[in-house]
Every structure is written in C-alpha cells, then in structure tokens.
Amino acid sequence: MSDPQSTPGAQGAERNVFSRRSLFRGAGAFAAGGLVADAARAAATPTSTRLAGVVELELEINGAKQKVSVEPRTTLLNALRNHCTPPLTGAKVVCDRGSCGACTVHLDGQPVYSCMTLAADAVGRKVTTVEGLAKEGELTEVQRALCEHDGSMCGFCTPGFVMSITACLERKPGATLDEIKHACAGNLCRCGTYPHVFEAALAAGRALRAKGGK
Amino acid sequence: MSLDPRTTLAQQDEPPRPAAPGKKWVKSVRVQNGIDTEVWEEVDIDSGASGPSWGARKDLRLLNHDLPRVDAPDKVTGRAVYTHDVRVPGMAFAQVLRCPHPWAKIVRIDLEPAKKLPGVLGAVVLESEEVKWVGRPVVAVAADTPEHAEDGVRAVVVEYEVQRFAITPAQSQAPDAPKIAGNRDNVRVHETEGELADAEKALAECDAVVEGTWRVPVQHHACLETHGVVVDYRGGDSATVYASTQGTFTINSDAARKLKLKGSQVVAVVEHMGGGFGGKFGMGLEGDAACKLSLELKRPVHMLFDRASEFLAAGNRAGGVHVLKAGAKKSGELHAFIANVERHGGVGGGSNQKQPYIYRPATSHTQVKSVLTNTDSSRAMRAPGHPQMSFAMEGLMDDLAYAIGMDPLEFRIRNVPDNRRTDYERQLRQCAELIGWNSHPHRTAPNRSNDELKVGIGFALSTWGGGGGPECKVEVRLLPDGSVEVLSGTQDLGTGTRTYVAAIVAEELGLELNQVTARIGRSSYGAANASGGSTTTASLAPAVKHAAWNARKALFQHVGTLLGVKPENLRIAGGRIEDSTNPESNWIGFKDACAAVGGQGISAQGEWQRELASNGVGGAQAAKVQVDTLTGEIQVLHMVGVQDCGLVMNRIATRSQLNGGMIQALSYGLFEERVVDPDLGIVLNANFEDYKIAGCKEIGLMQPVLDDGDERNGVIGMSEPAVVPGQSAIANAIMNACGARLREMPLTCDKLLMALRGAKRG
Amino acid sequence: MKSFELVQPATLEAALETLPAARDTKARDSVKLLAGGQDLLGELKEHLVAPDTLVNLKRIPGLDRIEHGADGSLTLGALVTLARIENERAIRERFTLLAEAAGAVASVQIRNQGTLGGNLCQRPRCWYYRHEQAVCIKKGGSECFAYGGLNKYNAILGGGPSYIVHPSDVAPALVALDAQAVIRGKRGERRVPLEQFFTLPSEGSVLRENVLTSEEILTHIVVPAPGAGSWRSTYLKFRERGSYDFALSAVALRLSLDAGKVREARLVLGAVAPIPWRCEKAETALVGRKLDAETCEFISRLALEGAEPLEHNGYKIPLTQGMITKALRKLAN
Ligand SMILES: Cc1cc2nc3c(=O)[nH]c(=O)nc-3n(C[C@H](O)[C@H](O)[C@H](O)COP(=O)(O)OP(=O)(O)OC[C@H]3O[C@@H](n4cnc5c(N)ncnc54)[C@H](O)[C@@H]3O)c2cc1C
Numbered sequence A: 001m002s003d004p005q006s007t008p009g010a011q012g013a014e015r016n017v018f019s020r021r022s023l024f025r026g027a028g029a030f031a032a033g034g035l036v037a038d039a040a041r042a043a044a045t046p047t048s049t050r051l052a053g054v055v056e057l058e059l060e061i062n063g064a065k066q067k068v069s070v071e072p073r074t075t076l077l078n079a080l081r082n083h084c085t086p087p088l089t090g091a092k093v094v095c096d097r098g099s100c101g102a103c104t105v106h107l108d109g110q111p112v113y114s115c116m117t118l119a120a121d122a123v124g125r126k127v128t129t130v131e132g133l134a135k136e137g138e139l140t141e142v143q144r145a146l147c148e149h150d151g152s153m154c155g156f157c158t159p160g161f162v163m164s165i166t167a168c169l170e171r172k173p174g175a176t177l178d179e180i181k182h183a184c185a186g187n188l189c190r191c192g193t194y195p196h197v198f199e200a201a202l203a204a205g206r207a208l209r210a211k212g213g214k
Numbered sequence B: 001m002s003l004d005p006r007t008t009l010a011q012q013d014e015p016p017r018p019a020a021p022g023k024k025w026v027k028s029v030r031v032q033n034g035i036d037t038e039v040w041e042e043v044d045i046d047s048g049a050s051g052p053s054w055g056a057r058k059d060l061r062l063l064n065h066d067l068p069r070v071d072a073p074d075k076v077t078g079r080a081v082y083t084h085d086v087r088v089p090g091m092a093f094a095q096v097l098r099c100p101h102p103w104a105k106i107v108r109i110d111l112e113p114a115k116k117l118p119g120v121l122g123a124v125v126l127e128s129e130e131v132k133w134v135g136r137p138v139v140a141v142a143a144d145t146p147e148h149a150e151d152g153v154r155a156v157v158v159e160y161e162v163q164r165f166a167i168t169p170a171q172s173q174a175p176d177a178p179k180i181a182g183n184r185d186n187v188r189v190h191e192t193e194g195e196l197a198d199a200e201k202a203l204a205e206c207d208a209v210v211e212g213t214w215r216v217p218v219q220h221h222a223c224l225e226t227h228g229v230v231v232d233y234r235g236g237d238s239a240t241v242y243a244s245t246q247g248t249f250t251i252n253s254d255a256a257r258k259l260k261l262k263g264s265q266v267v268a269v270v271e272h273m274g275g276g277f278g279g280k281f282g283m284g285l286e287g288d289a290a291c292k293l294s295l296e297l298k299r300p301v302h303m304l305f306d307r308a309s310e311f312l313a314a315g316n317r318a319g320g321v322h323v324l325k326a327g328a329k330k331s332g333e334l335h336a337f338i339a340n341v342e343r344h345g346g347v348g349g350g351s352n353q354k355q356p357y358i359y360r361p362a363t364s365h366t367q368v369k370s371v372l373t374n375t376d377s378s379r380a381m382r383a384p385g386h387p388q389m390s391f392a393m394e395g396l397m398d399d400l401a402y403a404i405g406m407d408p409l410e411f412r413i414r415n416v417p418d419n420r421r422t423d424y425e426r427q428l429r430q431c432a433e434l435i436g437w438n439s440h441p442h443r444t445a446p447n448r449s450n451d452e453l454k455v456g457i458g459f460a461l462s463t464w465g466g467g468g469g470p471e472c473k474v475e476v477r478l479l480p481d482g483s484v485e486v487l488s489g490t491q492d493l494g495t496g497t498r499t500y501v502a503a504i505v506a507e508e509l510g511l512e513l514n515q516v517t518a519r520i521g522r523s524s525y526g527a528a529n530a531s532g533g534s535t536t537t538a539s540l541a542p543a544v545k546h547a548a549w550n551a552r553k554a555l556f557q558h559v560g561t562l563l564g565v566k567p568e569n570l571r572i573a574g575g576r577i578e579d580s581t582n583p584e585s586n587w588i589g590f591k592d593a594c595a596a597v598g599g600q601g602i603s604a605q606g607e608w609q610r611e612l613a614s615n616g617v618g619g620a621q622a623a624k625v626q627v628d629t630l631t632g633e634i635q636v637l638h639m640v641g642v643q644d645c646g647l648v649m650n651r652i653a654t655r656s657q658l659n660g661g662m663i664q665a666l667s668y669g670l671f672e673e674r675v676v677d678p679d680l681g682i683v684l685n686a687n688f689e690d691y692k693i694a695g696c697k698e699i700g701l702m703q704p705v706l707d708d709g710d711e712r713n714g715v716i717g718m719s720e721p722a723v724v725p726g727q728s729a730i731a732n733a734i735m736n737a738c739g740a741r742l743r744e745m746p747l748t749c750d751k752l753l754m755a756l757r758g759a760k761r762g
Numbered sequence C: 001m002k003s004f005e006l007v008q009p010a011t012l013e014a015a016l017e018t019l020p021a022a023r024d025t026k027a028r029d030s031v032k033l034l035a036g037g038q039d040l041l042g043e044l045k046e047h048l049v050a051p052d053t054l055v056n057l058k059r060i061p062g063l064d065r066i067e068h069g070a071d072g073s074l075t076l077g078a079l080v081t082l083a084r085i086e087n088e089r090a091i092r093e094r095f096t097l098l099a100e101a102a103g104a105v106a107s108v109q110i111r112n113q114g115t116l117g118g119n120l121c122q123r124p125r126c127w128y129y130r131h132e133q134a135v136c137i138k139k140g141g142s143e144c145f146a147y148g149g150l151n152k153y154n155a156i157l158g159g160g161p162s163y164i165v166h167p168s169d170v171a172p173a174l175v176a177l178d179a180q181a182v183i184r185g186k187r188g189e190r191r192v193p194l195e196q197f198f199t200l201p202s203e204g205s206v207l208r209e210n211v212l213t214s215e216e217i218l219t220h221i222v223v224p225a226p227g228a229g230s231w232r233s234t235y236l237k238f239r240e241r242g243s244y245d246f247a248l249s250a251v252a253l254r255l256s257l258d259a260g261k262v263r264e265a266r267l268v269l270g271a272v273a274p275i276p277w278r279c280e281k282a283e284t285a286l287v288g289r290k291l292d293a294e295t296c297e298f299i300s301r302l303a304l305e306g307a308e309p310l311e312h313n314g315y316k317i318p319l320t321q322g323m324i325t326k327a328l329r330k331l332a333n
C-alpha cells in the first residue's frame, strides 16, 4: 500500500495566508505560522494558534505518535483513512454526517464519530481505532464474541459496533441488553445483524466479568 | 387466471410431452426480473446417480451446523479490505457533480475552473445533453484528496435549460404532463388478466366484500458501503478493477469496454463488500466515471459515491399503488378479486408488481400499469416486487377474514395454493405457537377496547424461487503440503459465501473448517453467477461440492495404489484416509497422502449438479406489536420467521439472513420512504438522518426459525423471501391491536393517530 | 466542506477579537464558532454556511466547568458536553429533567462531543433549510418552502414567516428551569433569561433563532436553585425512531406539589414551535389542581390552544396532548 501523500499536487499552505493574516491584524497574539498544533504548548501560552492551508499535525493513534499532513477541514476519519501510514481504513465513511456510527473511534476512551471530528481537534488526545484493540493479534472479548455469535454479515458496520460495545463494556461489563442497545443506538446496520450483535455483546460482558471486570 | 408465478406451475403440472428415451422431466426455477418462474427441463435419467451427494443430514459434521465465518476476524479487527478501503500507489480520489434539476437540457459545461484548483488532477463530462432526474451525475472530478475533489466538483460550471417535470404519478398523469420517454405515454398498461365482468359477478356472490387502496413508497437499498469502484489502470494493457458489486463477472468485461481493453485484460476484485441488496450489478455511473478519469489520467481512481449520490443516483425499490377489491364466502373461500396496480419506477418501468400475491381467488381480474416520473429509476431490490405485493394482499386477507369473522390464520391456510398448503400451514402454525397467537384474545376481530396500550398480532407469507443453475466453475486444489484451497470468482455480500465454500470442501475431505482456504471475489478464478434472486448458494454450493468430490476421487486413486486398496473401499475422516475394511491398520494421514501425490498436487474442477440443488421456498412471519393509542407509538415487540430453505449450509448465518430480512422489512414498514418535494423536484431526505432505517432500539425479540420440516436435500437460496412479509405482518398486527388499517407505508405515528381519531369520530 | 482557517484561541478575549462586528453583514457569516462541531460540521459539509474562519472554543479554559453553587444554583459552562450533563449524579438528582433532556439528544457519540452551548445554538433541522438548493427564508430567500410543502415535521405553534421547529432537547428543559444565559460580547457581559434568548421568526431576525449577535459568545447557563417546595420534573421526548431522532414533540414539565396539589408549575414544549414553547396559561391553570385524569385532559387541551397545524402536521396536536398527559401522570406518581 502506498502513501496517498505521494500524489503530486495541492500544497495549499501558501494560499490565503496573507489575506487571512490581515483579517486578523491586531487581533491579539497569534502564534502565526506555527504548523504543529501542539495542545500542550497552546495551553501553556496564552496565545491562539491558527491553522491554514496544509498543516502537519501530530496525532496519537493506537498508542503511537504519527504526523499527518492535512487541512484544517480534514476530518479525523479522512485523516485516518487517507493520511496515515499505513492507512487506517477500519473506520468507514458511510454517512459522513454523524448518523450511522460506522466511523466510531475512541477519543480519550470515549466513542465519538470521527466523521464529525476535525483531525486538528484530536491533537493532544488519544485516538483508538478498531485496528488498535487486538493486542498482538489476540482478539478482544468483544471481537471474539462477535465472531462466535455471527455478529457481522457484510461487516461494514462492524468496526463501529466493536468500538461502541467496547466502550460500553469498559464502563460496565454487566451492561444489560437495554444498556447495550442504548450504547449502540448511534450505530446503524443495514444487514440487520442486530440480534446477533446484542448476543455477542452480552456474551463479551460475561467473559469480561469472568476475567474479573467490574 | 392468477398471476403468481407458482400458478403457472400449478396449471402446468404436467410436462409438455412425454420424455425422450433415457431422459426425464424436472422442474427448475428461472428468475427473471426478480420474479421466479418454474420451467420444465428435460435431463438425463441417470444424471447425478453416480455423482456427489450431500449425504444424510445426521451425518454432516460442518454443514447444517452453526459455523463461525472464516472472515469474521478480519471484519471485527478492521483488517478486511472493502472497495472503499483500497489504497493503491498514486491513487486519485474522485467525486461527481450531480444535476440539481429533475429535468434539464445541458447547455454548457466548463471544467476549466475546476482543473485550475490545487490538488485537482482531472475532470470529465459524464452527461452532456439531457438529465431527467435529480442527482444524475454530470461531471466527475479527480484530485489528490477527497477534499480537493469536492472543491473541484463545486467549481465546475454547468448551465442548464430547465424543463417542465413531473415528480408524482398524479402530475405525470395530468393531461398536459410532459412526456418523459420521448413520444411514449407516461402511463403504460403492462398486462390485464381475467375478465372484469366475471370478477364482478363473483363479487356479487360473496358474503363479505372489502376494498382499499394500498400505497407503498419508494425504498432505498441504503447499503452501508456506497456504490463504487477503484479502477487501477495506469496506461498499458491491463487493469485491476476493485468493485463493490454483487457480480464479480459483471465488472470485468464492462470495465474493459470502458477502458478500451479486452475482457481478458481486466481483473475484477471483490474481496469484501458492504451490502448490495439487489442494487449493485455492473459498473454503473460510478464505474463509468472512474474509467473515464483513469483513462485520461493514466492513474488509479477511487470513485465511491458519497451518501447523497447513493440515495439520489443508485436506484431504489419501486413504489406503487394497489387498489384491491375482494370478496369471501362465509366458508372462508377467497371467492372474487379485482386489482388495479400502478408501479412507480421513476424514469423506468418499475419492478414487477402483480396481484393476487400467493393466495388463490376463485375468480380474479388484474390490471397492471406503470407510471413514469422524473425520478431516479428503480432497480432490483431484494425480492423485487414481492414486499409491495405482500403489503397490499396480506392486508386485504386480514380485512376479509375479519369481515367474515374468521381467524386470519385459518383464512390464509384455506386460500394458499393446494400444492403448498402443507408447508405454509406448518410454518404458520409454528409462527402462531411462538408468537402466542393461540392464547391471544383477539383472533377473529381486532381489539376495539378503549385501552391505551394495546397489543396485536399479524401474519404474512412469502414465496420465492431460490434455485440455482449451471453457472459456476470451481477449482479445488490439494497442495503437496496438505493445505487445501478452493477457488471461485463468486462474491460474498455478507451472506457467508466464503465460509460455506470452505465448509463444503472441508466436509467432503474430512477436514476442519480452518484447514481449507476459500479464495473468492476475483474474476481470474472460475466463473460464477452474480448474486441476484437468491441464486448464489443454489448455483455455487453444488459446484463446490462437485469439485471437492472430484478432488477426493483423485486423491483416492493415488492413495488406493499406495495402500493397495480399491479406491471405492477408501474413506476419509478425521484427517486420515483409511481402508474401510481394515481402518485400524491400513491408513494414511491426509497430509502424507497429499505429499505422496507429488508434483503440484491435485487440482479438481467442479460444475453445477442439479441433484444437489433444489428450488422454491416459502415462509411465514408473524409480528407482535404494541400500539400506544395516546401517542400513536408503534413498537414491534416480537417477530417470528419460519423459513424453509432446503439443506442449510451454515445455520447461524442463515438465521442471520432471516433476522436481516425481518429487520429490513420492519425498517421498510415503519420508517423508509424517499421524500421528494413535488413542486421543487428536490429529494428532501437523501441522508441517513432523514432517511430513517431501523436502529438498535427498534429491535425487539427476533426469532428466526429454519423450517426443518422442509426435508429436501438440495440447497436453496432464502435471502429474498426473508424480506417479503415482515411489514405486512406488522401492519396486520397494528390492525389487530386497535382496528386501524394503515394502508400506506411507512406506518408512522401521524398516520396511526389520524386513523384512530377518524375511527373515534366515525 | 469549503476550506477554512482554524483559529484556536486560548482565552475568551482572544476568541472575541476574532469575531466580526455584528453590523458588518458581509463579514458576519465569514467566521463561525466551533464547539463540539456536531451540528456545525454538518452545516459545513452541506455548504449551508461557508465561513473562511472557524474559531474553536474548546481550548478556552474554564468554559467546560460544572459548578454547584452554595445557594443550590447550577452553573454550566457552554462547553460542557451533553454526556457530562446526562451522567452527573447531582444533576440527575436535583435537575432531573435536564439530565433526561441531555440524555435524549442524538446518540452516545454525539453526546460525548456535543456541548450545551452548541445544543442551544444549533441551527434548524427543517429539511428545506438543510437542503443546499432550497434557498428558503431562513437562508436569505423569500419563502418558507415548508409552509406549502412537506411540513410533517414543522411548527404548529408560533410559526410564520418561517415554520421551523427548534430542534434542541435541552432548551425546553432549561426554560422550564428558569435558566439564564450568560453572554459575552466585545463590550462586556449580559444575562438573558433563556426564555427570551430564543426568538420567534416574527420577532427577531428570521435568519437566526436567538438573540446572539455575531460578535457574542454564549459562555454559561445559570440554573437558579429550585426554590421552596418539593419539586419534581421530567422531560419526555417522542421520536419517530427510538434509536435516535429529533423530537416530533417533547414536553419539559417541572412542578412542586403541596399535599397532592400543584403549587407551581412550568410546562414547556419542544419541537412544536420555532422556540421552546412555554405554556403559561396551562402553568397557571395547573396551580391548585390534583394530577388526575381530568387535569391531564384539561391541561393538555389548554396547552395546545391556538395551535395552527399545516397540511401534514395536524397529528402533532393529539401527539403533544398525549405527551403532556404522560408527563403529568409520571409526576403524579
Ligand atoms: C445525527 C444527529 C442527530 C442529532 N440529534 C439531536 C437531538 O436528538 N436533539 C438535539 O437537541 N440535538 C441533536 N443533534 C444536534 C446537535 O449536533 C447536538 O445537539 C449538539 O449539542 C450540538 O453541539 P455542538 O457543541 O456539537 O455544536 P456545534 O456544532 O459546535 O455548534 C452548533 C452551532 O452553535 C454555535 N455555537 C456553538 N457554541 C456556541 C457558543 N458557546 N456561543 C455561541 N454560538 C455557539 C456554532 O457556531 C454552531 O452554529 C443531532 C445532530 C446530529 C448530527
């Protein structure tokens, strides 16, 4: 697989910079030109950062730091899929409007829609994608249970469900059927795998409890 | 005469002529335009007699059991690569510009403003003359990122000359309506069957007559993976086309034509795909766009519809209006039937919708016409026409049953075709048992009490062909290291094809499932049919079995010589091949046997075996619904589906299919509808927020039951019938719960509230 | 989404500096505030707005605080997420309907990012408004397409010249709590009762849903202490699709009871009008009544008095009446 960045074209960094600057002339202390948006640094200084054109962001994805060149408008979902090396295509683009859950990832452990998150907003936070759950190839209880209970048909919604269920059971391994439905209410499945997904989630909860969860 | 395909069967119960010597007649199913028809075929008498057989069900180790999918680990870890996920070096991202008008002539297209933008690599025109529906792609733009592609799309200038249009069937039937298909009328009468006068006369003889107008909206496939392809062409004389398709082999030659290559120079790849439901065959508009761009740019192009394009330009299930009038005798006989059916297929004719569906009136008259409108054409969608027909017919059946004071379950059993009564009755009674009908207090009339929360139960039936045909070529390879692979170009839409392909081979060779690797989804493998009409399994499984059987026979030839045993005395089990007359001492491990073959191992081919397939499926479904008469809230508490499907390949995956069918029907019944503003001509809900599909909280208790009363030992497809009756059962349950007959889908609270108010006032 | 520049101010002052003057109608839409982005990104993706600059409020310290005052009041920063409001125990116990309303918004994923301020300032969901090509009166056009169009989801109360309904779940709950909005502008701070924060299309600018100008930021919401008496409250939402959906009708009800009779009440309806719709007549009529079937019948009728349904939304009247009845019954027990 190649790095999509190797395609020539679009280095828009220079585009609008001057007009933008003049728009904000006198608008207090801006860290103009700072390309790496580093939350820690931004927090340490009372200034504002500004991102325009193509910017390099440092993201922490599945425990590893990675620099990506994106635009301010690039969503976390597109950054993962199109700008990471190797591409992280587990999260899917389905609705791109926060209404299906196929793009669900964890930000600091909480499930969010990566299509409704700017990549720049993930800076300084821990991003976990479906690729980052199984450690050393060992499936998690949630993943294992989904396999055993036939929790995916076409499987396009599956990564999103894995993320939602994982977050739910991390909080509460004893989650009831209704609580699981509630936790996954923002995930759609067109194949109609829901009943088997629920069975899997309940089974995973049992397995986690047996392992000594809450 | 009735229009149900099965009637043809009933009425042509005899073969057309006596069989020739050495031949016999068999019935087989042909699916045409999504409607299954049964035809007589003359075949050799001994065909299959010495061929492979599935064996007794009780002897099966893997098939007919719950098997974990072989690709499930890839799907739950995000490793599975779908067409959307393909990333090849130098790949450009493309998007399309859609026409915003329902009907317009294109006056001018200027691509230059787009081409000048940063990141934009190229732009091509897809349509330069005329567009007859909102959302038709007109231009495609490729860029280094999806964001830049979008910039490009928005920079393109298109000048339209907007035409007068017709969005609703009423508009298109107005006297001064614009003619949508050239000089042809917007309304086309497709067929008229039975004499109206006869039907009317029969109506007069009935003890009860009911009538109503049932309306079905346009539904979208709404696959989570949108239509799309990645065309990897970099100049030269070969290309690889990754496609989200239901037919690997519908891609390569189509793509070759568009890329000006030979069919043999293009390989189509469908590793995993995110849902099709009937809407994904061939290259489509998206494929056209990708090929044009790839040809021009000589680089790979990733062209996946965005969600709006998917809703607007990727087809739908036709809508329709079914005006029914029918009468029954007190005895429970469906005596007279008159239907006027209108199909709404946009600029196309719409899928087949006829009446009466399944049930057999003594006398009937049916007229079917289609009405064209300036909306995207319908495409095949899981059991084309059937859910629409079912919604109207099953509603009518309940209304009639109540009108004569009969249990709708008994009324159904009374009026199904004779040759299917045993099956349907068994299935209906099992549904009734599981859903609690037998102790339900309102079995012959709806509950008309003043309770606020009311529970009702409804039933409906389905029918489908699901047979297969001689369309697949399969290869099984036993490699010298004892590993086994099975190759077929077929595709797995999420039905579990990959898994049963491996399982059939493992079963035949006495191996475990994980000892066989199934390679599918590549047009360089053996030919396979497209997955339409639930024909995949019945076409593919027999060919896989045949290939595995041939591989085993070839292996036995070698082993027989090695062990000094006649091949017919060998048997295979538990990873070894043994002399059945002396199993303890004369055997060889499977791996050693493969090694002993030498050379490149064994390669065996397989083709379709009629005896291993069967056809004709039916099923019954029941729904239990709670209605809140204060708010109109409709909750589906419980659904049961009893489905026959011949010999089951993988029970858990088949239950998943049945669940999936019921849930799609629930979603269709309760929520789904394309909404188009009739004056502005724009689609108002081309997104997943406003085009609602069922989510987790809509799912009550689901009971998928594989009908083991069906003892046929052949493989049949069952995906389509699963989706047919659910919405009808739900509508019937609502009626049973509160006496409100909703004849228009989706069955939403506004309609129920207004119906209940009307009932109160009236 | 059009490309934009993302400004990430670290102070409220720096954020205010980036905002164009309210009277500068041209520049007004060139800058947008970004909170959780769950609404704004949708608007950007649909090209309903195309600002040159987004001002990210999430890095401003202090705006995400929840404070329980010694006097029993509650102060919520505009950047507090809906998930925190839903899950914080003290809110669940003392301001039940607020936690219920926050928990009724969309899905877990949206509540994890969506903020209180963003929820109150979110734009309408009317499908004409959300359709780029339909340049309706809300987007500077001359017509409300819903009025004579497909208006199943539109207003039955307070409509005209636009017939949107306010989509927020949290807003009716906060109005029922007599909450105040704290607004910072370049020239200082102002406090507005939340009820007056929202504007009818016939009163304020039809282009907006509230009193905020483009040079202001909603910084806090202050919920006063409930006051004497035993208060109970609930937020009931009717969704067409239970999993997640905007309301077809919602009821925020808060009342204090004295010996089984209502002492004081707040009844605010959601999703039936362009603003959270306070039913003052019904509130007054409730006082002194027992919460019995007769009261339910009477109050639910009174609350919907004056409703003028459009062609396709007449059902909202019985639906809302049913929801009011359910809310009253719930609080009776
Ligand atoms: C699929 C889907 C379903 C939804 N369902 C619901 C629902 O059921 N109920 C419901 O109430 N909402 C719903 N929403 C709407 C909304 O996204 C959320 O309610 C959320 O709270 C918005 O908050 P945010 O912080 O993400 O806002 P943003 O998107 O960041 O901002 C929304 C708007 O408010 C402005 N804004 C934000 N903060 C401030 C501030 N402090 N001062 C001034 N202006 C500000 C922004 O400029 C923008 O115009 C849904 C959204 C989606 C996509």
Ligand code: FES
Pocket: A092, A093, A094, A095, A096, A097, A098, A099, A100, A101, A102, A103, A104, A113, A114, A115, A116
């Ligand atoms: S793709 Fe993000 S929610 Fe659907």
Ligand code: FES
Pocket: A152, A153, A154, A155, A156, A157, A158, A188, A189, A190, A191, A192, A193, B224, B274, B275, B494
């Ligand atoms: S398994 Fe296909 S969408 Fe969920």
